[in-house]
Amino acid sequence: MGHRTRPAGSRAVLGWTLLSAIAPGAAHLRAGWRRTGFALLGCYAALLLGALWLWLSADGDLVGKLTNDAVMTTATIALAVLGLAWFALVLHSYLILSPGKLPQAGQIVTGSVAGLLAVAVMLPFGLATQYVWISQETINSVFKEPTEPQAARHRPEDPWAGRTRVNILLLGGDADDNRIGVRTDSMNMASIDVKTGNTVLLSLPRNLEDVRFPPDSPMARRFPQGFRLPTDPAGGRSDLLNSVWEYADAHPEIFGGKKGQGAKALMDAIGWTLGLKIDWYALVNMWGFARLIDAIGGVTITVERDVVFGKYNEGLVKAGTRKLKGADAMWYARSRTYSDDFTRMRRQRCVLGALLTQADPATVLTRFNKIALATRELVQTDIPRTMLEHLVPLALKVQNARVTSVQFVPPLINTGYPDWGKIRAVTLKALKDSVAPRPAASATPLEKPSDTTSQKPKPSDLAAPKGITDGCSGL
Structure with a gap:
C-alpha cells in the first residue's frame, strides 16, 4: 500500500x-x-x-x-x-x-x-x-446418458463415426392425460449434411398404409406383407403409419416381452421406407408444444381460411394475420375438419417455421424460465447426452444452410398403395440435390427392399424439394 x-x-x-x-x-x-x-x-x-x-x-x-x-x-x-x-x-x-x-x-x-x-x-x-x-x-x-455401446460408437475425433449425414426422426405425438398410448400424427425425417448443414426435411403422411419393416426385425416377422390389421368395429383403421408406435408398445410379446419398443419399431418402419438409417428420434408432445408457444408469447401466423376444430365443431381459428396462443396454434396445425391430412401437414410446417423465425434471442432470455419448463414437458428423445455438444454446432450450421422439404403426399404418392421404390428414389434425389454436386451415396442407403416391384421413376416424377415455409403466407 x-x-x-x-x-x-x-x-x-x-x-x-x-x-x-x-x-x-x-x-x-x-x-x-x-x-x-x-x-x-x-x-x-x-x-x-x-x-x-x-x-x-x-x-x-x-x-x-x-x-x-x-x-x-x-x-x-x-x-x-x-x-x-x-x-x-x-x-x-x-x-x-x-x-x-x-x-x-x-x-x-x-x-x-x-x-x-x-x-x-x-x-x-x-x-x-x-x-x-x-x-x-x-x-x-x-437427454440421457448413453449406454456403453453407444459411448464407444462415437469418438471425439470423429463424433459422426465416418458418416456424412445425420438422420434424426422428428415426431409430433398426441399423448395426453385422457388417452392411452401415443399416435405420431406428425412424422418428419431431417437428414443433415455434417459438413455444410444443408438439410432435407422428409415428411411422411400419418395415413400411409401397408408400411414395411426391415426383414430381420420382429415387426417384419409379425407383418411380412406390411402393417395390416382388421378394421375397427366402427370401420376405422388402426394400422396406418401413425399407429406403429402405439401398436408396438401395446404388444411387447412381439419383441420377446420387451416393453417400450414403439420408438424402435417406428424408426425401423420409416428408415426402411425412405432407405435411410435413422440415428435418433425426438418426439414432441403436441400439447407440450402449445405450452412452448405460450412460453414465448405466441406466434404470428397468417390463417388463410377459417379452421374449425372440436368434437362438435365448436372451435374456430379465424382467418387473418395475428398472434395465436399455443392452443389455437396447435388446433390450426392439427385440425382435419373440412380439410385433409396433407393440408394439415402444410399447416404444421407453417407453425414450425413461425416458431423458428420468431423465437428471437431477446424473447428467449426474457422468458427463459417458462421456456425451459415447457421444454422439459415437451421432448422425449434417445439422443445421447454426450452427443449434444456435437449436435449443437451442427444445428447452428443448419440455421445458415439450405433447408428444403419433400412431402410424400398425393399426387406424388398414393398413400393407400405406396410406391416404395419411388419414395426411395425421391429421397435419394432430394439428398443429392441438397449438396450438389455431391454423389447420392452420402445418403447411407439401405439395401433395396425385396417387396417392391416398381420401376425406376422418371425424372419428371421426382418432386422438387421446397423451402420449409413455402406456401405459408406471411413467412
Whole structure:
C-alpha cells in the first residue's frame, strides 16, 4: 500500500465507488492502495480481453462445448463466485474511501447507495448463474446418458463415426392425460449434411398404409406383407403409419416381452421406407408444444381460411394475420375438419417455421424460465447426452444452410398403395440435390427392399424439394 490521500467528500465517495463497480481498482488507487488498485485493474483488463477473444473467436464448436455437463457445472460455480467477489469488491471500494469521516447524513446516504450498488452488480451474475443451472437441469432431464455401446460408437475425433449425414426422426405425438398410448400424427425425417448443414426435411403422411419393416426385425416377422390389421368395429383403421408406435408398445410379446419398443419399431418402419438409417428420434408432445408457444408469447401466423376444430365443431381459428396462443396454434396445425391430412401437414410446417423465425434471442432470455419448463414437458428423445455438444454446432450450421422439404403426399404418392421404390428414389434425389454436386451415396442407403416391384421413376416424377415455409403466407 502507498501513501493515503485525504478523505473524500460524499459526492467523491459515491463517484469513486460507482467507478469501481465498472472499473475495479479505481477506488483503491484513489485511496492510495496502488498495488492492489493496479492488480485489480490488470485482472479486469485481462478478463475483458479474454471475453473479447471468446466473442470474436466463438464458433459452433465452442457453443457445443458449453453444453458439456462438466463445463456447465464449472460455469455455474464460477459465475456464483464472480458475483460474490464483485459484491465484496464494491463494498470494499466504498470502505477504503473512509466514509466514517463523513457527516452522519453523508454516511447514511453513501452507505445506502453503496449497498444498493453492491446488490445491483451482483444481480447479472445471479441471473446468469440461474440461466446456466436451469439450462443444465433441462438438458439433463431431456437427454440421457448413453449406454456403453453407444459411448464407444462415437469418438471425439470423429463424433459422426465416418458418416456424412445425420438422420434424426422428428415426431409430433398426441399423448395426453385422457388417452392411452401415443399416435405420431406428425412424422418428419431431417437428414443433415455434417459438413455444410444443408438439410432435407422428409415428411411422411400419418395415413400411409401397408408400411414395411426391415426383414430381420420382429415387426417384419409379425407383418411380412406390411402393417395390416382388421378394421375397427366402427370401420376405422388402426394400422396406418401413425399407429406403429402405439401398436408396438401395446404388444411387447412381439419383441420377446420387451416393453417400450414403439420408438424402435417406428424408426425401423420409416428408415426402411425412405432407405435411410435413422440415428435418433425426438418426439414432441403436441400439447407440450402449445405450452412452448405460450412460453414465448405466441406466434404470428397468417390463417388463410377459417379452421374449425372440436368434437362438435365448436372451435374456430379465424382467418387473418395475428398472434395465436399455443392452443389455437396447435388446433390450426392439427385440425382435419373440412380439410385433409396433407393440408394439415402444410399447416404444421407453417407453425414450425413461425416458431423458428420468431423465437428471437431477446424473447428467449426474457422468458427463459417458462421456456425451459415447457421444454422439459415437451421432448422425449434417445439422443445421447454426450452427443449434444456435437449436435449443437451442427444445428447452428443448419440455421445458415439450405433447408428444403419433400412431402410424400398425393399426387406424388398414393398413400393407400405406396410406391416404395419411388419414395426411395425421391429421397435419394432430394439428398443429392441438397449438396450438389455431391454423389447420392452420402445418403447411407439401405439395401433395396425385396417387396417392391416398381420401376425406376422418371425424372419428371421426382418432386422438387421446397423451402420449409413455402406456401405459408406471411413467412
